[in-house]
Amino acid sequence: MLTQTSFQGKLTKTQNLFIPFLVAGDPTPDITVQLAQKLQTAGADVLELGVPYSDPIADGPTIQRAAKRALESGMSLTKAIELVPKLRENGVDIPIVIFTYYNPVLQLGHDYFFELLEKNGVEGVLIPDLPYEESSEVRELALNYDIEYISFVAPTSEARIQQIAEQARGFLYCVSTLGVTGERHEIAPEVLYFIDKVKAYSQAPVAVGFGISTNEHVRLIQQHADGVIIGSKIIRLIEEELDSLLTAEAREQALERFYVQVSDLVK
Amino acid sequence: MLTQTSFQGKLTKTQNLFIPFLVAGDPTPDITVQLAQKLQTAGADVLELGVPYSDPIADGPTIQRAAKRALESGMSLTKAIELVPKLRENGVDIPIVIFTYYNPVLQLGHDYFFELLEKNGVEGVLIPDLPYEESSEVRELALNYDIEYISFVAPTSEARIQQIAEQARGFLYCVSTLGVTGERHEIAPEVLYFIDKVKAYSQAPVAVGFGISTNEHVRLIQQHADGVIIGSKIIRLIEEELDSLLTAEAREQALERFYVQVSDLVK
């Protein structure tokens, strides 16, 4: 029953969404652009562009490592946002969601942050450590700027699921298991039950993240949810090609292998 | 005014007494005998024969070292007493006073200790950590065995000087300065004043010990007291010759040098 179009009308699909995650600047800004192109070609519907942070409390070791590489390449919140026009220039036209911890946003200032997002054509924003109760000002600004503020629900959200789901915009980020980001072996039956419950309340497409790392996971989740968010697995694929990606002559082939792997994952 | 003859009549002199101190077994029992001979020849009136002890709280570093050497040579209280007949055999016929800490005496038992002293012809005993108040039983036994129990007085004895001095037997050991045994540079005027005070009370000859290490000391002290006890200085002279004393060929000459030094000290 999802009727809402979103991301300034750019997301027209509301099912079988594939939402991959990249850390901007991992391992360099240029390579991020090239990886994003591949992801779009492999069928990505929305790109989650992560801003590296010194203290990423919601992230597991894989994304921590990516953030470290990106910070070393000089990335920041401003630069990550300013990477979006570069992505556009290079043909990435799916909606882009900036994933950032709250502190860098606070340093820019809420208004300036949204101005930047708007100016650079960002369609959405996702702040993992800004829960519903702390986000009213940011959500309001997001509405004003017509930028989707993505909310999270978790298995522990319980009574709050309904409240959050009903106000969800863009898509609803459903944290499939307790814990931080990272690959998981199994998807427990409670997860599917939890997804069903969330879907019952949500106006927006329900995308499931945290731990999705195989094609089987993807297929199973897509039967219950409207989309999958894949983060750590994508980072792991990049890590496998890290040396090649950083070598001019080897890069093309590495990108190609990355593309094949991602395609297999979501086929 | 000293009229008392003592040490079973063997000490007939009551002035200008020279009482040297040796540690039995330092560095070997045989050498102790030879050193004693030399001391007698150099004019010793009484020999103070020290028993080495593990915990000699009244002794300074020089006598501690001697005790250590003697313990290493296997010396004990019993063996020290049994050295006396050896001394007699070798012509040492001046009175001999056993100097021992109290604990070894206690282990032998008072009675057995005095039997041993008597059997081996020891004329006196001196226990530095058995003050007047703790010594009544030992003093009584000493009287019974006709062995002189030597008492100490110290500058701090004050009111007790009279009590101790009046009961003194053999000679009264007058501790010239505060502190443990060891050589001193100067003899302070208070010391002479103290000696005079002790002499006024004492029935027995007053011998002064602790720190006497030069001929000048000896002469000065002899003007006030009846005798000098020389310990650490004698040990130092032995230490100077230690290697020679322990070498069969060099021993005779070393003993001769020792004799000359001692003679100079008390000339």
Place this chain on the structure above:
Amino acid sequence: MTQVYPDAKGRYGDFGGKYVPETLMAPLQELERALDDAMDDQHFIDELHQVLTEYAGRPTALTFADKVTEQLGGAKVYLKREDLNHTGAHKLNNAIGQALLAKRMGKKNIIAETGAGQHGVASATVAAKFGLSCKVFMGEEDIKRQELNVFRMKLLGAEVVPVSSGNGTLKDATNEAIRYWVANCEDHFYLIGSVVGPHPYPRMVRNFQRVVGDESKVQFAAAEPSLPTRIYACVGGGSNAIGMFYPYLEDDVELIGVEAAGKGIDTSEHAATLSRGSRGVIHGSLTYLMQDENGQITEPYSISAGLDYPGIGPEHAYLFDSKRVRYEAVTDEEALESLKLLTETEGIIPAIETAHALAQAFKEAKHLTSDDTILINLSGRGDKDMATLMNHFQEEV
């Protein structure tokens, strides 16, 4: 004032709040309910009081430092002796409170972060005493530097989890503890060591530490005719300071929090969060912190491991902005000098953290009169710092 904050959202003025992943919102609400319930239950209060008295050894003494007073020639100096608390610092007060709460909530496992190991030891201690399992997250660098406390925690039966992320120090250990909690919040209790973290932690820890100030008020009244002129405490996260200050907030007493200026607040090596930091979010709370122009949190520096934290409790941020508390910063050198002074004059070797409070207090006491009295929170003993002190003083002594 004591009623005014934190508000229902855990705000001290602008500061505080709950900046945490969605997963933790429910556990935080559960904690808040359990805490309110416990603090309303006389049985819980009695049990807490009993453990503090019969196990931790409270009340800790109030000592008149006559020799320091004489030496400084100014105000009369009093010391609140948290060094005499079991395990040697104020940290245990809070650990006991939270462990009792964990037990009451039916949580059998506690997790904790630690820098120098003081809070880790306190947590391992209460875990042993109350029969809870205990995991202590500790940066790999800190593990190397604090071998003795690591061993102590293990001897107490705790598991020490090495954290290699970031720089491998306290901030990273805290991040990792939060991550572990996110994944295991259903049966784990996160025992935070200072008045930091998301609501209700800053309030809870303050309430478990206010026993320091409450006791001192009674003891001081028995010793002197009026309240202290000034009260000093060092500030890392801020728990010993708020514990001491809180009961005096509405009184006419000057309160001074002392941060670590490290090698100087004009160098890049310090931990003077209020003196030199700016607003931001760290470990779930809006407060002051040390960060670069991009909002990346920077690594602080202090010779004292317990003050070496880039953030500060949100209540202190509020008290700073509202000017109710004055905050000063003291360098490594100044702290060590005061440590030596206290040791030589009073026979008390304080923790290096504590020595920061001493340094500021001694500086100011000289300029006060003998009608003035000052009270210093002696937050902990220096035994844990012997290796550092030996390095520093070996030639001198």
Place this chain on the structure above:
Amino acid sequence: MTQVYPDAKGRYGDFGGKYVPETLMAPLQELERALDDAMDDQHFIDELHQVLTEYAGRPTALTFADKVTEQLGGAKVYLKREDLNHTGAHKLNNAIGQALLAKRMGKKNIIAETGAGQHGVASATVAAKFGLSCKVFMGEEDIKRQELNVFRMKLLGAEVVPVSSGNGTLKDATNEAIRYWVANCEDHFYLIGSVVGPHPYPRMVRNFQRVVGDESKVQFAAAEPSLPTRIYACVGGGSNAIGMFYPYLEDDVELIGVEAAGKGIDTSEHAATLSRGSRGVIHGSLTYLMQDENGQITEPYSISAGLDYPGIGPEHAYLFDSKRVRYEAVTDEEALESLKLLTETEGIIPAIETAHALAQAFKEAKHLTSDDTILINLSGRGDKDMATLMNHFQEEV
């Protein structure tokens, strides 16, 4: 019984007395007069009480060890928490008393002997607090083994005098302290660290340590309907034990002193003076001691430096002979095991000395019923023993 000894000559039955060089007789008499005078002076008693309360943090807690009790399944176990005393052991009680007396006698300098450094630290502490100069005699071997405590004493402003005579351990340090005292008795006060030495030291130290037993009696009465069934304390020189036992001597309470059996009392490496020693004189007092057949004092052994003493206080010798106190011996291994048990169950790391008392108490508690209560004197904390414990437990934990 409490009136019966020591008699005027400082005798406990056959034991005690003053086996010292003549030079020390007068200083000992002076001390005795000053002590009697002080103990009769309410002003002195009040000052002593005030320092114990406001500086040392007394009374120390009485802790019901519920978890150990449960684990042992026998008698209820209570702990008298001398580990919470300032500087971490009962030693300070005596050091405070003697330092106040020294001050009263106008002596500006104190000397002390130390083995592990605990009494040295206590002496250096009171010297700092009361403005006295302090020389601590310490064996060269011990100085090497106890680097940290040596530094602590120096930081407190004391001079640590290395003693190379004998084996360079406690017995030799004591000899050297006595020698120094002989030479400097006019303006120096010798602050002995246990109930050993010539009269009036054993009586004086006992009287300064009985606060432990006196406090415990009041505290225990508040916790339990009747006196403890048994009371345990470890015995080195015997000060913590006599401090605890003395107020109970005329009560119907079984008293157990626990010596160090080292590697076993049937080996040559132990410090079980009463279990294996014989009568003799050591450090001015007639008592039991460890010696060879020639009356030479032998070197004891224990993993615990504070029990590693070849003699024992004369009052213990008397209580042993009269069978009023039962003395047991506990090995290194047994002590360490009990240390671990207490640490893991109660969150209290005791000194290794103390662990000897724990081991015997735990052994016996199992065979008592829940109607029985036992009281253990927790004489000190284990912080000082961390290096030893690390060596021993590193692989296990």
